[in-house]
Amino acid sequence: MNAKLILASFVWMSPLTSAEFDPSRPHHMETTSKGRVVATLKVDLKAPTVHAKEWIIVAPLPPEMASQKLDDFQFFVGETTTNGERGTELSDLGRPIWTSRVEAAEPNLASSIDFRLQYDLTLRKCRLVEGPPTEAPPPLESREKDHFLRSTPTTDWKSEPVQKWLSLRRLTRKTGESDLAFAYRAFHAVAAKTKYESPTGDRRPSAVCQSGRSDCGGLSLLLVAALRANGIPARTLWGRWAKSQEGDYGQWHVKAEFFADGVGWVPVEVAGAVALPNIEVDNLFGWEEGNFITLHYDTDLLVETFQFGKQPIGWRQGVLYWVFGPGTLDDFHEVEHWDVRKVAPAKDQRP
DSSP states (O other): OOHHHHHTTTOOOOOOOOOOOOTOOOEEEEEEEEEEEEEEEEEEEOOTTTTOOOEEEEOOOOBBTTEEEEEEEEETTTTEEEOEEEEEEEEETTTTTEEEEEOOOGGGGEEEEEEEEEEEEEEEEEEEEEEEESOOOOOOOOOHHHHHOOOOSSTTTTTTHHHHHHTTTSOOTTTTOOOHHHHHHHHHHHHHEEEEEESOOOSSHHHHHSSSOHHHHHHHHHHHHHHHHTTTOOEEEEEEEEOOOBTTTTTEEEEEEETTTEEEEEOOOHHHEEEEEEOGGGGGGGOOOOOOOEEEESOOOOESSSSOOEESSSOOOOEEEESSSSSSSTTTTEEEEEEEEESSSOOOOOO
């Protein structure tokens, strides 16, 4: 993803000025319906030197969040709706997934398979606005809070490079500093002290804080690391823009959000704040336009593959797949296409 493509996705945002936002004042999240979309991911796999017995396909199911709701999901092999199973991946966070085991009983499935995932979603705008909420959001359950504060293999905030980076930038929470106030300060520090680079290599915060540059995934992970290190639950959002593929760019993107006590989950667009020239950075703090589809939140998934055991997955913005059978993966080829169309009216008429 490059900065030009990020910019194209932000032109709809309502302008704010930094003078309008004071994190010391009470704030709440305001949510309004954006509309419905049907997003389709088409995948064509070819393995000419394999004689498949089974194709194992695991797809993320978009979680229900303030910014989105999955209304329906369908999985097709060719033009036929195929059975599968809704479930969860095996980490203790248990994020929703769809698993389908397709037997290669027909000759045409022995070395290739084409399938598509169809997501029918309601998208919502979410905006951080000044003033106390009419009803305080419930606090995170202790299990969720614990998970979104952890240092993990992918979000390694306890590592020495991250701790040094935070110390040099004085990103230690002050006495009495609220979740919102510290997150705002950390967001501005990441925006000012990093550069956008895509493609990138190691996205772990320990690597990004040393190189000082990364793509949307690495920059979002760095902010999440800074927040978790200061006791604020935070997570990355892995998904795609709610618009159709352009050339070979499948609309992949990563955002972040944090949980502020008394406010709820607050969205943050880190890469845009770093990459976009002449942007008012505050525009990208506490605003979700309803033009992004989160396929799964946070990192470090654990997936059952049946034929190949349990597999750890850092993140994924599309399907996971395995092929079981004799042969090799020489000349393996994958083509995918992301298509999004608007549907009216919205099923969710939340004001």
